[in-house]
Amino acid sequence: MHETKTTVFPITPIVTAVHTARKAGQTFPGFTANTLIDGNERTLILADGSSVKEWIVSIDEEERRLVFAVKEGRMPLLHHNASFQILPDSQGGSQFVWITDFLPAELTEAIQTQVVRVSAVIKQTLETESK
Template sequence: MATIRKEIMIEAKPEQVWDAVRDVGAVHRRFVPGYTVDTRLDGDYRILTFANGAVVRELIVAVDDEARRLAYAVVEGRMPLVHHHATFQVFAENDSRSRLVWITDFLPHELAAEIRMRVERGAEVMKQTIEAEVKAGSQCHMKGDEK
């Protein structure tokens, strides 16, 4: 089985990063907007529509608030995946910085280059989105303090 591990340093409190990660129905707004354009929930499943029109169905395996860990598996999609399971876990680096660890296990191995490219692009969007949300929230807070 192939594994891709990506660590993303995010300038945000771990609670803020986890809040975006655990919001499984708002991936297209809070986590990877533009990369995904729609998210629909169907029980324990979510259906993601990507900017290129591709649609995948994922099983949400676990949302663990105590460990700040989300586990999911792609169960239907356009790639010929035989197996896919991934996790996100949020760790505190300090009071205002977090490390988001994304681990993806999959088969067949031949998809490694394509999946790595998707992980790299997704990681960039996640970092930008969460940091922008935190910055916008702090600016709103500062404006409220001025009144």
């Protein structure tokens, strides 16, 4: 699954916001209520009170890429791995690219809905903060 959002503002503030894994609660307002960090484990406390535990696999500042894997959450995942990457575009803005691999395939609709929703929240938040 692949989701891309194009923005019209410089890449640096986006990289800082997305790749600061400990600030997920600020990056995903209305979706994430709090974030707990324990080493490479990040627990997102969602707005509805549920939680998702993730492994932060890698943060590559040079490539502007964050890789994470859900290890426990509300969906019955057998496998999950995802990445966020910020790519510059030719007009001085940037693209936020989210790629997700998961099993079972029966969760495609639910995960696609979540990825689209959270991507829109991230885009709106970053655009608001850049003004």
